[in-house]
Amino acid sequence: MDKFNVRKVAVLGAGVMGAQIAAHLVNVKVPVVLFDLSAKDGPKNGIVTKALDGLRKLRPSPIGVADDVALIQPANYDEHLGLLTQCDLVIEAIAERMDWKLDLYKKIAPHVAPHAILASNTSGLSITQLSQALPAEMKPRFCGIHFFNPPRYMALVELIPTPTTKPEILDQLETFVTTGLGKSVVRAKDTPNFIANRVGIAGMLATMVEAEKFGLGFDVVDDLTGKKLGRASSGTFRTADVVGLDTMAHVIKTMQDNLRGDPFYPHFATPKVLAALIDKGALGQKSGAGFYKKVGKDILRLDPAKGDYVAAGGKAEPIVERMLKKPAAERLKLLRESSHPQAQFLWSILRDGFHYAAVHLESIADSARDVDFAMRWGFGLKQGPFELWQEAGWKQVAQWIADDIAAGKALSDAPLPAWVTDGPVAANQGVHTAEGSWSPIGKRYVPRSTLPVYQRQPFPEAVLGSGAVAPLKSGTELYKNDETRVWTRGDDVAIASITAKLHLISPAVIEGLAKALDLAESQFKALVIWSPDDVFSAGANLEALMPVFMKSGSKGIAPEVKKLQDLMLRMRYAQVPVVSAMRGLALGGGCELALYSSRRVAHMETYVGLVEVGVGLIPAGGGLTA
CATH class of the missing domain: 3.40.50.720 (NAD(P)-binding Rossmann-like Domain)
Structure with a gap:
């Protein structure tokens, strides 16, 4: 090429x-x-x-x-x-x-x-x-x-x-x-709204239909369909406000104009509340009001019955929250069998999403992987619809969907495609395998793209079921403690990955990084500090030092601070280059790690600072001298 x-x-x-x-x-x-x-x-x-x-x-x-x-x-x-x-x-x-x-x-x-x-x-x-x-x-x-x-x-x-x-x-x-x-x-294939908006907007419309059916307020729905469900924190209605209600209405109209043969078409009507807001010029965040409105420091939500804004703050019920913390198979079973309206609502929107994605996969995408990636990257889902379905048990969930269709509970009476219940997908218990992801039009599992740009990526994003090895389980492990892993991919570079929550720097992390320096200087040509998720390091783990402080007071902290300072100096004067590969937060001690490294390679969305200065504390790791 x-x-x-x-x-x-x-x-x-x-x-x-x-x-x-x-x-x-x-x-x-x-x-x-x-x-x-x-x-x-x-x-x-x-x-x-x-x-x-x-x-x-x-x-x-x-x-x-x-x-x-x-x-x-x-x-x-x-x-x-x-x-x-x-x-x-x-x-x-x-x-x-x-x-x-x-x-x-x-x-x-x-x-x-x-x-x-x-x-x-x-x-x-x-x-x-x-x-x-x-x-x-x-x-x-x-x-x-x-x-x-x-x-x-x-x-x-x-x-x-x-x-x-x-x-x-x-x-x-x-x-x-x-x-x-x-x-x-x-x-994507050249079909109306392509993949993400086709599936995502259909899902938002389904959510609005089901929310009205179960009598749930916008704030409650957003709490249920946000992080608790493994989706973007803005949920459903807040997401619509951010995108723009006029933009959403346009995408809906594209569906109305071009998808008359869609078996879900009756539910593509523009919701009355959405149309009313647009008529008033309430277009969401860009106009200052939509489903929500900020007044001073208060966030208000629209009450459609009153036609006015009221205090927001509705939340998921604790019993439903507990259900959402269960493993996928148990979670979906509990939601489906519960009589609680919030649980029934959640099962309904998940079922609707599975149903819609399955019916339209062949026409909108080359494979199930494209749908899952599109929903993860475009709508902030932790898992795409096919990934969640597969994790929860392919055959069981398919049977539940089929039962709901037969009982008239689903949004459409369109049957699940034959490939869902017969052939390789049923035999393999899902659309994602190590061989690839299912393509209904090709009637086979298709592998990832082989473009050189992806071959250069050591750990390209993968879907559940693909058999991809997680970065922190790959390579050759050189050293590991509770909060650090030192490893190599088989070349001349040692890699130190902080595995603690928020990659906070604790005595265990200091010990692990010191060991990484020992190994790098004796066996390798460089050391890279890198972790696969979105936080480089949010700073020092003060809670880990609490037992020492309770026992010995501030005098007990001094030796631990010296260990951190010594580590920074070791990094600066190491016999091999130390590179901080940064993404996300690099605050306090995380900032100091970067400052004392030989080089920094930073993702654009890296947020760096000695934030402790803002509350009157002097950075303990030497950040003011770097």
Whole structure:
């Protein structure tokens, strides 16, 4: 595969998504030309400059370094179309109107460089239909590229080919999006709303239907469908507010307009409460009110019966919380058999999700893995629907779904596809195996992509059931205690992984890192401090020192502090380079580990600081001298 060099990108459309896509591109130091219509009043680039001002005010910020906004060049379609010839990638992100997009493509086509890739960020319009406005020579270099909002923080990007898209073009774009932008790619079929929004929005609509059926408030539903269920902390209605109620309504309308043959179609009606909010201009977070409204420091929720906002704070019942902490098989059984409305609600939305994903898998995705990844990366689920189903017991859950369909409890009377209960999937008790993930259209298990970009990843994300070895169980173990593992992948580098909660630095961690230094200096050429999850180290474990303090007071703490300081000095003057591979929190002692390392390799979303100074404490590990 030829290398696709992206030196400059054009983004067409300076709306919410276009501006934030541009922001993320400059986060990775790729210059951007950001286009929009000429302003009717004032400077012609006024729409774009206003959008750039808005980027600086957005929270959470779409910009990593504020000064990088200067890498975005404002432009308009009347004066600057010639700038497109300098761009290697052109991303269209204007409003979701097919006619507007087609007109724009005709306008820009003569100016797009012959080698450039043109991609639409539509959230659900037909990519094939969009391509009809392009000249024949551009069609092989055109596809869909669907970022999720907000682009800086959401991992998922869906790539959608047309029948005329060259396979190597999609390979090149996937490589750039993965390596250059740090995103997680799923290839989707050109069906309405693609994969994540198709399954996710159907799930949100099902949740709204079931919540009304069981009489649950928005705050209770969000508590039930957030972290307790292994999903994004914002739950359902808060997620809708963040995405934008108008955006959600548009995705729903795409489903209504294009999926009339869907057996779940009767439940695609725009919820009355959603339509009423939009009519009032309450579009969610961006307008200051939606299903929720912040008044001062108080969060209020909408009470549809009163038509006004009331105090929020409804929670899951303790008995239901206990059910949700059980292993998957027992958890689903308890929810299904319980008479508690919250438990019945949860079983219903899980069943609806399993049912919908199974019925539509063949038409929307190449394999079950793509659906699970799309839901994990695009909607914040810890497990995709097929992973949870498989973990809970494939045949048993399939029987429960079938029983509910027969009893008229499901949202559709469509039967489960034959592949669910017959053939290899039933025999293997699931869609994910070491061989690959099930593809109904191919009638086989298909392996992961073999693109070079993934072969470079030591531990690519895996689905449950794939047999992938967890990073902390891989390699050759050199040393281990309760909170540290020292290991190697069979090369000249030793790896020290902190395994304590939040990777807090305790006496055991200090001991483990000291042992790692001993091993690295005697047997290896380098030491890397790395762990596979999202925290580098949140600082010192003060609780671990409590027994010493209770016994000997502050005098007993001094020897432990000296051990930490000695470790830092050993790292600084080690006979081999020490590299801190950082992601997430690196606070207090975690910051000091990084400071005393020879080098730091930091993920963009790394948050570093000596936070103890904020409460009047002096960093004990030597952070002020590094």
